[in-house]
Amino acid sequence: MAERSESEEVKLLGMWASPFSRRIEIALTLKGVSYEFSEEDITNKSSLLLQLNPVYKMIPVLVHNGKPISESLVILEYIDETWRDNPILPQDPYEKAMARFWAKFVDEQIYVTAMKVVGKIGEERDAVVEATRDLLMFLEKELVGKDFFGGRSLGFVDIVATLVAFWLMRTEEIVGVKVVPVDKFPEIHRWVKNLLGNDVIKKCIPPEDEHLQYIRARMEKLNVKSA
Amino acid sequence: MATDDVKLIGSWASVFVMRARIALHLKSISYEFLQETFGSKSELLLKSNPVHKKMPVLIHADKPVCESNIIVQYIDEAWTSSGPSILPSHPYDRAIARFWAAYIDDQWFISLRSILTAQGEEEKNAAIAQVEERTEILEKAFIDCSKGKPFFNGDHIGYLDIALGSFLGWWRVVELDANHKFLDETKAPSLAKWAERFCDDPAVKPIMPEITKLAEFARKLFPKPQA
Numbered sequence: 001m002a003e004r005s006e007s008e009e010v011k012l013l014g015m016w017a018s019p020f021s022r023r024i025e026i027a028l029t030l031k032g033v034s035y036e037f038s039e040e041d042i043t044n045k046s047s048l049l050l051q052l053n054p055v056y057k058m059i060p061v062l063v064h065n066g067k068p069i070s071e072s073l074v075i076l077e078y079i080d081e082t083w084r085d086n087p088i089l090p091q092d093p094y095e096k097a098m099a100r101f102w103a104k105f106v107d108e109q110i111y112v113t114a115m116k117v118v119g120k121i122g123e124e125r126d127a128v129v130e131a132t133r134d135l136l137m138f139l140e141k142e143l144v145g146k147d148f149f150g151g152r153s154l155g156f157v158d159i160v161a162t163l164v165a166f167w168l169m170r171t172e173e174i175v176g177v178k179v180v181p182v183d184k185f186p187e188i189h190r191w192v193k194n195l196l197g198n199d200v201i202k203k204c205i206p207p208e209d210e211h212l213q214y215i216r217a218r219m220e221k222l223n224v225k226s227a
Numbered sequence: 228m229a230t231d232d233v234k235l236i237g238s239w240a241s242v243f244v245m246r247a248r249i250a251l252h253l254k255s256i257s258y259e260f261l262q263e264t265f266g267s268k269s270e271l272l273l274k275s276n277p278v279h280k281k282m283p284v285l286i287h288a289d290k291p292v293c294e295s296n297i298i299v300q301y302i303d304e305a306w307t308s309s310g311p312s313i314l315p316s317h318p319y320d321r322a323i324a325r326f327w328a329a330y331i332d333d334q335w336f337i338s339l340r341s342i343l344t345a346q347g348e349e350e351k352n353a354a355i356a357q358v359e360e361r362t363e364i365l366e367k368a369f370i371d372c373s374k375g376k377p378f379f380n381g382d383h384i385g386y387l388d389i390a391l392g393s394f395l396g397w398w399r400v401v402e403l404d405a406n407h408k409f410l411d412e413t414k415a416p417s418l419a420k421w422a423e424r425f426c427d428d429p430a431v432k433p434i435m436p437e438i439t440k441l442a443e444f445a446r447k448l449f450p451k452p453q454a
Contacts, residue, residue: 055364064319067319069319069322069323069326071325071326071329073325073329074322074325074326074329075322077321077322077325078318078319078321078322081321082318093304093305094287094290094292094301094305096300096301096304097292097297097298097300097301100294100300101292101293101294101297104297105278138278
């Protein structure tokens with residue numbers, strides 16, 4: 001009897017506006033893996049989520065044949081190792097190490113620093129914007145001569161860095177600060193255009209209008225001044 | 228095997244450097260250990276890790292790899308024919324190992340460090356309580372991962388053993404400084420026994436720093452405020 005393919009029973013607990021959840025959807029879609037999406041209300045977490053990710057109680061959580069995996073970078077590597085079509089990580093050990101390095105950099109440095117822009121004003125905000133730009137300059141340099149971080153096609157770092165393209169850069173409008181101006185970051189802007197030319201990306205990122213509305217509403221709740 | 232040009236920038240006292248060294252020892256890779264002088268950063272370090280300016284940096288055939296857990300995975304993937312596998316072979320087990328390694332760095336280590344940087348008794352006790360809590364979580368993780376075998380990785384030390392085990396010297400220093408035992412037979416029996424086995428491993432024993440030497444170094448790094 002032929003074995004059923006590994007792609008049976010794939011469930012993703014996620015949230016439509018979360019960059020960490022969307023990156024998993026991008027990876028699964030790139031690989032042609034069918035999955036059941038379960039939208040979590042992060043203000044009222046389900047007992048399933050709490051049971052499947054007791055350590056962090058956060059989305060995304062991938063459940064494959066009943067076994068849960070948490071932490072988006074860990075999930076992405078699991079997906080790449082389990083479903084071998086359209087590889088996300090490079091084969092070469094050095095290139096792989098560099099991809100892991102940049103992905104970690106996006107999540108631990110850029111994301112953490114950029115988040116601080118929200119809720120700050122004046123000089124304090126200027127300092128955070130400056131710090132974010134310094135970090136983004138590393139990504140800018142990485143993109144020189146490449147269509148994507150992954151080279152000619154989308155890869156691990158591109159998927160992770162959608163956080164910059166469709167969250168950080170979308171927030172600019174609302175927060176009223178051009179953190180990533182095109183004159184300073186022409187490569188990043190070119191890369192975003194390349195991303196938008198990709199069908200999987202277009203399908204998997206949150207729809208712009210609803211997304212902006214959601215971000216505005218959240219900021220108002222946090223009593224943040226917008227432009 | 229081939230004398231690949233392998234250099235490691237680091238320090239005898241660093242937990243993160245130790246991870247790289249254990250991995251190199253496991254794979255029987257000869258390397259040049261370039262020790263940094265305490266209090267200053269070498270040209271080579273700044274050039275090889277311009278993003279973080281931190282150790283360890285593995286330089287293999289002139290190509291730098293940064294971030295300890297990324298280095299360990301690189302070593303495992305670049306030298307597949309020598310020594311045991313450092314990461315488990317099944318994608319799910321790999322995901323679990325990566326999850327806990329990230330937890331150790333992002334959650335557990337942060338609270339351990341807080342004990343050393345705590346200002347006053349109250350802050351110190353809060354940090355101690357947090358380490359107790361997180362160690363309990365790791366005790367359960369050990370039981371789940373080891374499945375009755377001697378190490379997180381099974382019969383031999385692996386990625387997760389290295390991730391946590393490299394802290395054992397510093398953990399002991401913190402216990403002595405705080406006058407509080409974490410790794411004891413009543414609170415964390417499995418981890419306590421595992422710790423002994425880990426320190427006895429031939430790939431670890433020659434590298435694990437002497438506790439008195441480390442404690443002396445800790446006093447330099449975390450000076451007590453003058454009375």
